[in-house]
Amino acid sequence: MLNAQQENERSLAGLLGLGEEEAAEKLNARVAVLASGEHEEAFARDLKDLLGLTLQVVDPGAAHDLEIRVGAKNHGCVEGLIVSCDGASLEVAWSPAVTKACWSPLHGLTRKIAACFCAGHVIANIVGGHILERTKDRFAFPLINLGIDDAVLSARIELHDAVMVGAGGVANGFLWALRELDVHGQLTIADPKAVRSGNLNRCFYYTVADLNKSKALMLAQHAAFDGLQLEGYLGTFQDLVGERGSPRLAITTPDSRRARRLAQDQLPLAVVDASTTDVSGVVIHSHKQRTESACLGCIYSFIRAEGDREHDIASGLGVSVADVQTGLIDQTIAQKIAAAHPDLQVEDIIGISLESLYKEKCGEGALLTSAGEQALAPFAFISALAGALQALELARFVQGVGQGSNYMNLDPWSPPHARVRRLKGRLPACHFCSRPEALASLRLVWGSELEG
Ligand SMILES: [Zn+2]
Numbered sequence: 213m214l215n216a217q218q219e220n221e222r223s224l225a226g227l228l229g230l231g232e233e234e235a236a237e238k239l240n241a242r243v244a245v246l247a248s249g250e251h252e253e254a255f256a257r258d259l260k261d262l263l264g265l266t267l268q269v270v271d272p273g274a275a276h277d278l279e280i281r282v283g284a285k286n287h288g289c290v291e292g293l294i295v296s297c298d299g300a301s302l303e304v305a306w307s308p309a310v311t312k313a314c315w316s317p318l319h320g321l322t323r324k325i326a327a328c329f330c331a332g333h334v335i336a337n338i339v340g341g342h343i344l345e346r347t348k349d350r351f352a353f354p355l356i357n358l359g360i361d362d363a364v365l366s367a368r369i370e371l372h373d374a375v376m377v378g379a380g381g382v383a384n385g386f387l388w389a390l391r392e393l394d395v396h397g398q399l400t401i402a403d404p405k406a407v408r409s410g411n412l413n414r415c416f417y418y419t420v421a422d423l424n425k426s427k428a429l430m431l432a433q434h435a436a437f438d439g440l441q442l443e444g445y446l447g448t449f450q451d452l453v454g455e456r457g458s459p460r461l462a463i464t465t466p467d468s469r470r471a472r473r474l475a476q477d478q479l480p481l482a483v484v485d486a487s488t489t490d491v492s493g494v495v496i497h498s499h500k501q502r503t504e505s506a507c508l509g510c511i512y513s514f515i516r517a518e519g520d521r522e523h524d525i526a527s528g529l530g531v532s533v534a535d536v537q538t539g540l541i542d543q544t545i546a547q548k549i550a551a552a553h554p555d556l557q558v559e560d561i562i563g564i565s566l567e568s569l570y571k572e573k574c575g576e577g578a579l580l581t582s583a584g585e586q587a588l589a590p591f592a593f594i595s596a597l598a599g600a601l602q603a604l605e606l607a608r609f610v611q612g613v614g615q616g617s618n619y620m621n622l623d624p625w626s627p628p629h630a631r632v633r634r635l636k637g638r639l640p641a642c643h644f645c646s647r648p649e650a651l652a653s654l655r656l657v658w659g660s661e662l663e664g
Pocket of ligand 1: 506639645
């Protein structure tokens with residue numbers, strides 16, 4: 213099985229078409245982050261947390277390959293990146309190209325979102341290649357493009373009957389960001405899987421001590437903060453709804469389109485969703501029923517590539533497509549996989565998702581997709597960005613802000629543009645909301661609240 217470092221190397225090799233040794237060398241780059249002043253140092257800490265999961269972060273006094281300064285003019289460093297923020301926009305630029313070096317105190321969530329974009333640009337500068345082309349000299353954007361509003365971020369949020377679906381990289385990023393908001397109440401985290409070594413490259417809250425333990429329980433234990441009570445639930449969202457009924461709010465972070473459609477089928481009253489598309493995309497969506505706009509099923513409708521993917525997983529692991537669609541490896545499926553892959557032991561793979569095992573085998577070079585590509589795990593900053601934008605979406609959603617937009621689809625390597633937020637309409641062929649039975653089922657569960 214791949215460890216955290218190997219997952220990153222594979223992702224970089226796949227992203228840039230490099231050999232593994234070259235990718236490993238690039239990720240061995242040493243970066244130093246310099247800051248003076250309380251607010252600058254808070255940003256520097258977030259940035260180092262993010263970078264530390266992908267590159268080598270060293271003390272400023274130690275030998276390093278790249279220097280990053282937060283909010284200060286170039287104090288004699290020959291070449292380095294300067295991060296500036298005037299409260300309205302973020303800029304990361306090479307020292308000669310800086311237009312104004314400054315730093316303004318930022319709301320904690322704004323600071324973390326800005327740190328994610330900054331980390332991406334630092335990594336792009338380290339690894340080079342096509343991801344850096346458009347922003348080579350200067351990476352800048354107005355924070356308002358993301359819908360960041362300090363008044364919204366300062367408002368109190370009460371969570372009751374809320375469930376987080378999934379406890380992977382995005383969920384870790386969400387809770388890392390959520391602690392910056394004034395959140396109270398209770399949140400249940402549902403995930404049937406255990407922490408794997410491949411999770412450690414993008415999950416803030418897991419360490420090697422958590423390997424093979426329940427993700428949901430470990431995340432609830434490690435990510436708790438004052439005001440919010442976290443409960444881990446070892447099981448799927450469907451299991452949880454079967455026991456307790458549909459929640460008012462589902463904060464969804466599962467790892468596949470199918471899992472999101474299944475989450476929609478559980479009839480939550482409201483959904484705030486975040487996802488990553490390997491190393492190249494972040495998608496955010498929210499809605500409350502009854503909506504005339506897109507539901508989670510509309511956003512993650514079945515696409516042909518998904519069928520191809522399920523077929524790839526089935527043929528790669530030596531199981532049927534129906535087995536793949538169950539999501540998790542049980543005793544029977546484990547026996548089939550072990551028969552096709554003698555290096556795997558039945559007891560080691562029970563309870564893992566077929567998708568995750570497939571990615572691990574691809575990462576080891578044992579399997580390729582039908583297109584000859586490797587499945588790539590996102591870098592830490594991408595999962596964290598998705599989670600932090602999901603926390604922002606939650607704050608906006610709870611305050612009723614931005615009803616005119618329910619969707620964001622952005623490239624984590626580029627500055628978000630002014631039209632990144634938009635309203636996504638219903639999909640006429642949605643597996644969920646196009647059927648009259650869906651509305652009837654929602655009425656049965658939520659009654660008059662649907663019209664509220
Ligand atoms: Zn729909």
